Amino acid sequence: MTDVTLDKSPVDEAPAPTTGPLRQPRLPNWAPYGIGALSVALGCGIGLVAGLESRIQWGLIAAALYVVVTFALTTTVEGSRQARDRLATSLVWVSFLLAVVPLFSLIWETVARGSKVLDGTFVSHSMNGVITLQPGGGAYHALVGTLEQIGLASLIAAPIGLLTAIYLVEYGTGKLSKAITFFVDVMTGIPSIVAGLFVLAFWIIYLDMGYSGFAGAMSLAILMMPIVVRSTEEMLKLVPNELREASLALGVPKWRTILKVVLPTAIGGITTGVMLAVARIAGETAPILLLVFGSASINTNPFDGAQSSLPYYVYEQWKLGNEASYDRAWGGALLLIAFVMALNLLARGIAAWKAPKSGR
Structure with a gap:
């Protein structure tokens, strides 16, 4: 019998492609919480060093730091596309907190101060004959x-x-x-x-x-x-x-x-x-x-x-x-x-x- 040698096609002779990572590097799941804690610490530190007495200013500094640090870390680790997505998400969360914190502060202040007098007597008595400088009376x-x-x-x-x-x-x-x-x-x-x-x-x-x-x-x-x-x-x-x-x-x-x-x-x-x-x-x-x-x-x-x-x-x-x-x-x-x-x-x-x- 005569041996027949088959020529290999160029496709068969091509080297196998090198395998790379299927997923891009990503920040760990705890990263937002860690960045948040770091931003709060930095905001309080900057407020103390700068002599800012208002806690609201400390919170605003911490919120700005959270957005900036999140965007910078995401750009470095995940790329610019994911960084823009994280930036939008961070702005949404910061805006949500800026809206909710005053609301909870208002409710807390009202409950803390109003609960001192809000009882059965308060809702069952009027102010008729009550000396306004003294406790008592009701609504x-x-x-x-x-x-x-x-x-x-x-x-x-x-x-x-x-x-x-x-x-x-x-x-x-x-x-x-x-x-x-x-x-x-x-x-x-x-x-x-x-x-x-x-x-x-x-x-x-x-x-x-x-x-x-x-x-x-x-x-x-x-x-x-x-x-x-x-x-x-x-x-x-x-x-x-x-x-x-x-x-x-x-x-x-x-x-x-x-x-x-x-x-x-x-x-x-x-x-x-x-x-x-x-x-x-x-x-x-x-x-x-x-x-x-x-x-x-x-x-x-x-x-x-x-x-x-x-x-x-x-x-x-x-x-x-x-x-x-x-x-x-x-x-x-x-x-x-x-x-x-x-x-x-x-x-x-x-x-x-x-x-x-x-x-x-």
Whole structure:
């Protein structure tokens, strides 16, 4: 037999490629925490050496050092592309902390100072007959005024805002709808003091009706209405048009379709929007200062005579300028924060309860 030698192709003769690292070097997972600790230490050291007394300045120096050190280390180890990504991430985290730290500081200060006086006596007694230089008294009269004024404002603003939103979504066309939308947008941005001045000029000066909780409630209703309109309008727009068309195809009148189909579908979002609007007006101070006039005793009639509220109570006690009144002001502020927080939690609970369940 004759041996046949096969020539190898150039591909077969090519040397095998050299293998390199499949992954680029990366910083360890603990690197952000280590850089953060180092930045805090350097920020405190620079603040001490420079004689900076404000801890806020120390924190700002530490935040700047964290961003710079992270970018420099990442550029050295991982490359410029990963460094830009880390830079963006660092800026997001630093901005988040700069926004959250003042919030937690405010809550901590209010709880620490207000908890000294916030007890059963504080929420069940008024300031009638209490010497302002001495401890004692409470915010019961202000709590009653706040609840009545917010309740009246909700009774005024919620139906008007709901019906306005229904008109804009279901019926509104042409110039009238555009004009209403424009004025709702304008009312959303007006300062609260403008609403108070309007009610003061019309209700108290022109009609000579006197200071009362109802006057304050009307100004709060003006501020609440555009929020209710906007939130309700967005919830109604989320209702699928197929539901409306199916109801109309069965011969159901349009008003009954809105009442029986559209509103029940969007009721969760509408309720949440109303509750958030209530929480928005609960802490308004400027119109209350102009319209309710303030009172140290309990006035359960919002239509007759001066009345107090929690924002006015905080302002009034702080203005007195003594240690006991400062404590009562912090207690009123803590009570107001707790009230607004309860309203927000209630709104979120309603939204979660009314949300459609998956798998049905």
